[in-house]
Amino acid sequence: MKRGILFSVLIGSLGITFGQQQEKDTTTAKEIVLDEVLVSSVRVTKESPVTFSNITKAELAPRNLGQDIPILLNFLPSVVTTSDAGAGVGYTGIRVRGSDATRVNVTINGIPYNDSESHGTFWVNLPDFASSTEDLQLQRGVGTSTNGAGAFGASLNLLTDAVSEEGYAQLATSYGSFNTMRNNVKFSTGLLNDAFEFSGRLSRIISDGYIDRASSALDSYFLQGAFRDENTLVKALLFGGHEITYQAYFGIDAETLVTNRRFNPAGQFTDENGETRFYENEVDNYKQDHAQLHWNQNLGQGWNSSIAFHYTRGRGYFEQYREDDDFDTYGYDPITVNGELITETDLVRRRWLDNDFYGTVFSINKDFDRAKLILGGGYNLYEGDHFGEVIWARFAPEADIRDRYYDDNSRKTDFNIFAKLNYKWNEKWSLYGDLQLRSVRYEANGNETGLVDDTFNFFNPKAGIVYDLDVNNNFYFSWAVANREPNRNDYENGNPRPERLNDLELGWRLITPDVQINTNLFYMRYKDQLVLTGELNDVGAPLRANVGDSYRLGLEIDAALKLGKRFKWQPNLAVSTNKNIDFVFQRDGILEELGNTNIAYSPGLIIGNRIAYEPSPEFTLALLTKYVGKQYMGNIDAEVSVLDAYSQTDFNISYEIQPRHLVKRIVLSALVNNIFDAKYVSNGYFFTFDDDFSNPGTTTTIEGAGFYPQAGINALLGVQLQF
Template identity: 35%
Template sequence: MKKLMLGMLMILSQQLVFAQYKLSGIVTEKNNNQTAISGATVEVAGNGSTLTNSNGAFNLSLRQKGTYTVRISTVAFKVFEQTVTVTDKETKLNVLLEAQPLFLKPVEVMAIRAGDRMPFAKTDLSKKEIEKMNTGQDLPFILNQTPSVVINSDAGNGIGYTGIRIRGTDATRINMTLNGIPYNDAESQGLFFVNLPDFTSSVNSIQIQRGVGTSSNGAGAFGATLNLSTNEFNEKPYAELTNGFGSFSSWRHTLKAGSGLIGKHFTIDGRVSFINSDGFIERGASDLRSAYLSAAYINKKTSLRLNAFTGKEKTYQAWNGIPEAKLRGDATKLVEHYNNNYYLYDTPEDSANLFNPNNNRTYNYFRYGNQTDNYRQTHYQLLFNHEINKSWNINTAFFLTRGLGYYEEYKRGESLDDYGLNAVTADIIRQLWLDNYFYGTTFSAQYKHNNDQLTFGGAFTRYDGKHYGKIVWSEVAVPKDYKWYNLTAFKTDFNFYTKYQRRLNSRWEAFADVQYRNVNHTIKGFRKNPTLQSGGNFNFINPKLGVSYANSNGWLGFASFSIGNKEPNRDDFEAGVTQKPKHETLYDFEVNIEQRKAQYNWSITGYYMYYNNQLVLTGKVNDVGAYTRTNVPKSFRAGVELQAGVKPISWFNATGNLTLSSNRILNFTEFVDDYDNGGQKENKFSSTTLSFSPSAVAGITLNFIPVKNGEISLLNKYVSRQYLDNTGNKARSIDPFFVSDLRFSYQLRFKKVKEVNLNFQLNNLFNRMYETNGYSFGYIYGGQTITENYYYPMAGRNFMAGIAIKL
């Protein structure tokens, strides 16, 4: 092994000594001033791609001398494509891009995204990067290699219900927009990616902002913001067919097509997708279907676009997780677990399934054949962009999101008295329904002149929701489709923001941003407490200030301070009349320094996020008997995010990130149910670790290009210990894990076929046994403190292969 490593180092050192062939240049606009164009994609067939910097410059390493096809593209400009012959060690190509005679600026996205010089920690993913990572898994798995990200999957293979945390904060604290329009569920504030099957196949760019970030529409950002854009302009007709298959009977079929520019003004783009998987977990199956349609009218100063997309999901539920004793195959503790929870396993089949040694990592408590979640979500978006003059652009959008579906479950031995019926016990099948409309408008105006840029914007949204439950079968006679609860909820959200950027000189730029947000949430009852009326009205002021620096040598940096406020979610309001939750406030300090060069880049971002009244689980039972989150006065997240990339030679490049952090609650009190004496026992901590907040998260990607148009990538992810609750107890935690995926891709080109992309991804290359999510609860019984941990394991070695044909 030592000789092999020395040999590889010698080969690598020899490659580094020999000068590489390079293609460099500057991309500018074809006008009187030849303005530099930043963020343009420069592609060299078979040799990767790069983006131009703030000065419009680019630099690409090439495998050898020869003739290459160079393609340069960016929004609002005509695509540049030219054959370039490289003979010298460095070949320069200065390009003038011609502006499209059409208004193609995505004002709705520009208004809320952070530009290159804005003082916020961010990561941008281009269409090419998204395509390379898109194997049919949900969005979190595409974002897995970005900084401070930890992902999970109920079914264990990334299809179905998935989740994401950024800087330790969960999806309810991550603001997400689709073309500038809010996506978070209005009541829970969560992100349900399962309702957007294969949506990333229609996405052309993603921006992830970490921390409070710049003002956006929708839920308050307490850990990150995700901005997805689908409004891509395709000048020429195209068609794409993608098919994939993999482990656990996973299949993916996607068909995309576009008309190109019709009559110099119209475009139509569409997609249909089908994804099916049995899942790694028993009965963790998913049947996902989606469609996307976008039609646009564009002229020189105006664009009008209508988007309609829908997702339908049917997923068998695996959300109970696996008891720790079962997962570890510990026979003694499994008997203890069974004795402590005998009421859950009241049939011989239940017991046999629990004690079956062949399914320890794939065990699913649910066995009813239709224990499924069934939901359809349909989005309608109408977006209008207009250029008033060279300085002013305006945007407005109207949207409607329609959601309808239910969760069906089998319940044994239910007391029908709890359902408003006779006091008898019976097995039943029930459905818990959601029926909602989410609609509203967003708007923005941008002014840009010389060194000043000013943006006004905001949104008004309304949520009308119904929650009801139906008994669809019972052992004893009940009225047909009997509804035992039928509740409503309403939520309005209005915000207005102003952003100002000032270029102080060639290197320094100042930024100021302030947002006013009003939220009114009215809840007319809860399933378990139908007479409890709750909710609240909130007024927030969210200011941000920052300064950024950049010079021509590739040095950049920023410093910023932001305040974010966030309302409680629906479950928090179930605390009761006397224990209403308070809103949360976050003070976010960020500082960054980085350097970008043609063959390497690095970045260091430090952050301190201090929370006032953060809502966390404490185990406390509120005055209506529910375990809801409680405000803790003081808590914080402090860390450093390190990023680096290197391309020493044309056939190899590497990128990596590492986040080191401390995530603490000060003066925390845990409440434990005491079944021996009644009530709850209190355990006090002066300082303890926030749940699901690992102190170290790292991602490393190694890319090898052994042949032209071929790439081999090794993707590595490390996550340190995560605690299941807020006590910092190692016995209630997820073990650290390091997992690697191996990806192969190869591109073929034919005369009548634009591209044929072959890909194969081997997930969990070294077959690690690890978990990414879980939960814990404890109680005192028989003089002992009993802890029950449940985990969600990920699949062992598995694969996904596919072929994409582009015409």
């Protein structure tokens, strides 16, 4: 069965998404043009020498039944996704070209979304955000200059809901496996007095998770007020979420993967009677609220400007039951109980984050006869507190509830300016230039980081050419440089250096009404790349280390093909080699030269495929398949660190009914994930340690690994009513 699935995917895998813009969309061209001004400074078109894919709200809708945005993007080229809870709800992750989420620059309406310290993107803090997304663009490679941390694998920018011309009310609900339920309500007033619109959404998602106790309770909201006339667009947005998820980042070992793949060791402890139990509140509990104010102005004579102000407030904790922790960790002095000296205790602790992120981004555009110029930049400030509380302890000498056993703070400023120029040299040739200056200062005083006060000044040039062979064929070549600062976890793991990337892209695009193909070659050469080591820190965050020289070399092909009037075929293929150059590793106390090794979490083959059958404009059936080749979770090519190749196939149905009275639209959706019930693992971790105590005088390097199994066959059913 597995060979049959893989063969069918390979036959169809030449490309996905470049031509998806032909899917039906209910928004008008006028709405989209006005709202796209918000992201014009960070997005590209086929006139730019950048590799990208666009996805619209209409394309997301059939599968948007409560799963996170990374899972909805799973079938794009070079993309690999995973879910801690195993079913796409809760903590989810995305990698592009082998680069993890800390290297994928994410913006929402041009505002940076990556966490300033970890560089991560935590979609669990914005549940059901796809329901308020108008469209998104994924740029692979360095891409164009944007706001926030530099892109080392991809850039993902989201545009939130466009201004709606007509008022509506919408109710949606979905239910499925593992008691997963999503309910939301949306509304819009439509344009009032041809100028004002107010809209919003409330959502709640709950799930037990595929993994034992990996539950999620997620609430979110989205509110928008807009003013629009011929020359002005002003938008005020408030959105955010509150997540409570039972922790599932521990993973399981290879033996447990065979005997009990749904086992979750989080919260496990032994009670006073020697019984194994699980702490019921081993959870993350975090709130995040965002405020954005955008003002876009047409200044006349080809000039227009955009300025935005933003503020993000985040606060929350994760709670843990800890057995036999040393007093020293919490600053406790030893005590004597019944004549026995006590130096350790069972306890429950909370580790808090309390942070503020605010700033401004801006741009001014000028359209000339043969050129388009964009000048822009941004200034952002992050202030974060990290502290820990003990809320219960079996033995707690001279301690009060919620005493802080550590109290750290950090501050980061990020300033950038850029200039972009698209110049139409003649009817065939176009030139592209993009220059960015970025200055970052990071200060921290954490126990794990030590004292940090570093300033980084980066120059990130980009240049390219585009050749239009004819109205259908387009070729491009680009060279781009990206520099990137270390994140907080890098400082905790040692003395990191900033990393540098040179990215070369060579592509061909074919666009006709029935056939659209995008093909590109890429070569990404890194200096001091901070690659994932495979290890996790004590809160489940991946650790990285500088590796000197490394590279990624690959071919990507994606396509959208109409096969007659009712079939659409969207395949994609990514083949790559990803290497650390002259890698060294200390094994058994001896430094070894391993030569070129595979970069962690970088499969050499990724295939996606979507075949859709549309017997009518209202009825669509789609089969979606993903194949991810063998990958290593570390950088030393250890067999223990191997993640086996896997394939996953989903089946999606969408049917729209248009009643004559009361209800405008009824949309019925069904999504059956992993229809062949593959027992696969999409993520894990790898670690080594030196054992110099079992046999004194001898050092032996021990290897170990953990795995995150994904759910077998599971389903979600949904209904949407629009009034």
